[in-house]
Amino acid sequence: xxxxxxxxxxxxxxxxxxxxxxxxxxxxxxxxxxxxxxxxxxxxxxxxxxxxxxxxxxxxxxxxxxxxxxxxxxxxxxxxxxxxxxxxxxxxxxxxxxxxxxxxxxxxxxxxxxxxxxxxxxxxxxxxxxxxxxxxxxxxxxxxxxxxxxxxxxxxxxxxxxxxxxxxxxxxxxxxxxxxxxxxxxxxxxxxxxxxxxxxxxxxxxxxxxxxxxxxxxxxxxxxxxxxxxxxxxxxxxxxxxxxxxxxxxxxxxxxxxxxxxxxxxxxxxxxxxxxxxxxxxxxxxxxxxxxxxxxxxxxxxxxxxxxxxxxxxxxxxxxxxxxxxxxxxxxxxxxxxxxxxxxxxxxxxxxxxxxxxxxxxxxxxxxxxxxxxxxxxxxxxxxxxxxxxxxxxxxxxxxxxxxxxxxxxxxxxxxxxxx
Amino acid sequence: xxxxxxxxxxxxxxxxxxxxxxxxxxxxxxxxxxxxxxxxxxxxxxxxxxxxxxxxxxxxxxxxxxxxxxxxxxxxxxxxxxxxxxxxxxxxxxxxxxxxxxxxxxxxxxxxxxxxxxxxxxxxxxxxxxxxxxxxxxxxxxxxxxxxxxxxxxxxxxxxxxxxxxxxxxxxxxxxxxxxxxxxxxxxxxxxxxxxxxxxxxxxxxxxxxxxxxxxxxxxxxxxxxxxxxxxxxxxxxxxxxxxxxxxxxxxxxxxx
Numbered sequence: 001x002x003x004x005x006x007x008x009x010x011x012x013x014x015x016x017x018x019x020x021x022x023x024x025x026x027x028x029x030x031x032x033x034x035x036x037x038x039x040x041x042x043x044x045x046x047x048x049x050x051x052x053x054x055x056x057x058x059x060x061x062x063x064x065x066x067x068x069x070x071x072x073x074x075x076x077x078x079x080x081x082x083x084x085x086x087x088x089x090x091x092x093x094x095x096x097x098x099x100x101x102x103x104x105x106x107x108x109x110x111x112x113x114x115x116x117x118x119x120x121x122x123x124x125x126x127x128x129x130x131x132x133x134x135x136x137x138x139x140x141x142x143x144x145x146x147x148x149x150x151x152x153x154x155x156x157x158x159x160x161x162x163x164x165x166x167x168x169x170x171x172x173x174x175x176x177x178x179x180x181x182x183x184x185x186x187x188x189x190x191x192x193x194x195x196x197x198x199x200x201x202x203x204x205x206x207x208x209x210x211x212x213x214x215x216x217x218x219x220x221x222x223x224x225x226x227x228x229x230x231x232x233x234x235x236x237x238x239x240x241x242x243x244x245x246x247x248x249x250x251x252x253x254x255x256x257x258x259x260x261x262x263x264x265x266x267x268x269x270x271x272x273x274x275x276x277x278x279x280x281x282x283x284x285x286x287x288x289x290x291x292x293x294x295x296x297x298x299x300x301x302x303x304x305x306x307x308x309x310x311x312x313x314x315x316x317x318x319x320x321x322x323x324x325x326x327x328x329x330x331x332x333x334x335x336x337x338x339x340x341x342x343x344x345x346x347x348x349x350x351x352x353x354x355x356x357x358x359x360x361x362x363x364x365x366x367x368x369x370x371x372x373x374x375x376x377x378x379x380x381x382x383x384x385x386x387x388x389x390x391x392x393x394x395x396x397x398x399x400x401x402x403x404x405x406x407x408x409x410x411x412x413x414x415x416x417x418x419x420x
Numbered sequence: 421x422x423x424x425x426x427x428x429x430x431x432x433x434x435x436x437x438x439x440x441x442x443x444x445x446x447x448x449x450x451x452x453x454x455x456x457x458x459x460x461x462x463x464x465x466x467x468x469x470x471x472x473x474x475x476x477x478x479x480x481x482x483x484x485x486x487x488x489x490x491x492x493x494x495x496x497x498x499x500x501x502x503x504x505x506x507x508x509x510x511x512x513x514x515x516x517x518x519x520x521x522x523x524x525x526x527x528x529x530x531x532x533x534x535x536x537x538x539x540x541x542x543x544x545x546x547x548x549x550x551x552x553x554x555x556x557x558x559x560x561x562x563x564x565x566x567x568x569x570x571x572x573x574x575x576x577x578x579x580x581x582x583x584x585x586x587x588x589x590x591x592x593x594x595x596x597x598x599x600x601x602x603x604x605x606x607x608x609x610x611x612x613x614x615x616x617x618x619x620x621x622x623x624x625x626x627x628x629x630x631x632x633x634x635x636x637x638x639x640x641x642x643x644x645x646x647x648x649x650x651x652x653x654x655x656x657x658x659x660x661x662x663x664x665x666x667x668x669x670x671x672x673x674x675x676x677x
Contacts, residue, residue: 238497
């Protein structure tokens, strides 16, 4: 007890010493927040002007943002804490359906009520939407708590199975509740006008990334990492692992809930099958591909995979994908000379698969069965990426401009001094 | 009142009794060595003290507080810290982060303050950073602070483990074979280090060790375990001459005859 008192006293001294600096620090942050908000607003305006408010491309941009939120928040659980969760889509479903139910049944009433308080409807709608988002977050947080607590003792595969089971339970419950659409899907979310825009989605992208990054740089983030590294040693060093494991689940779930709410109010339609195992696996793939524990890596992987899945929907994209496979085969064959024997055996399997895929792809292209071809190419590209970079695009590192410049410097120098 | 009181502790793993009726006391400021052949129950005793396994019988008190029902992290906060026989550093975290994980922080510095990076949070982070760096300096590791722990040479990993244990602000430090795998020169260094930190941090130290030079060189009292039972206790000199100890280590001898 005495020690604690002394500690807080010394804190107080250092607080008063640096009060002035703290004030400017806070001012700087508030300014930064305003700049970000204004910047997002501007970007929103420009993008909706450039692409049109309901364009296909805007839809893709928004979907990319939602994928980033999901991947970065799953990274908190899988990448930082090392708890392998396969139920992230389940959390998103909780958030999506909770918020959709509110806007469907009470949305119009709530907007009227808030508008009746003296603010115009233009202000009332975003206010209600913020409330709805909070409800989605809280609902998902409760779900995270419900999953986190009983699965504390589980590790690795067992935890993955438990979380998978949980997300299936959520999906099946939704399937059987006619009040929220049941198996037919929850379609007419007409009570609120569609106002998930670029601004809202990317505001939450920034919030998710900033929260993860700040967390990582704090005592609490390091506690999560230490659990990933060695749970037992971490506990013996005084880290309350129960608290942190549940916290990781809850925090990850909250952001998944936000993402679900944004999806619901972007698509204005929900279907339980949007939140099935495949959806969860896609998020896990983003995290693994980006690099477990790398925020920027996960964000980048989310962008790439979402764009890839859209790109492969067009014939041009499919042909491009086939070309990529061809390229991959050639580069693998070239790289094969420098490989170890076990890598060679994987390689020969990949080569065989690639050649088979190319044949199959041309057949599917000729027969115009594009949807099947899309999944084939997608999985092949994933396998190629995992073969060439098993630690993920970024490993556990973060993207840093300084390191990039360091890396590029010799190239730049050669360009400027090369001819002389 | 003794700092640590373990009364009649018995630990069983299924049919195997790793520790039976072991009673052990430690006073504030002592430096005690725990020795014994492999499988004698030394590490089991450490595990029981730090809460990794539960005694079937017996009582455990630290500064008069009952430990039996406390989880490992709560025992650490009371002032028990340990190192591991097989090094268990956070291999992929930096040397600095390894120590920072173990540094306690103000209870007011919660999750919200961390995410919002409030002045109090930043001040706490700065304090923890300074404390960790100071510890690393004590152990001569400050120049490696940014390296991942797994890249350190073996001897420095051992030192980092001790630094990490000290970051928890312990009263009693438990060292599990700190000199394992060290050459004679490094062992000498380690002995000096243990003496230094003991004075500097006002520590009570209990160490398990097979290197008799280290045990005989720095321990004031030695306790010998064999098959989970205490067979001897006393000063290093007494232990060295004790026939029972020689028997436990070397098998039946004709000393008694």
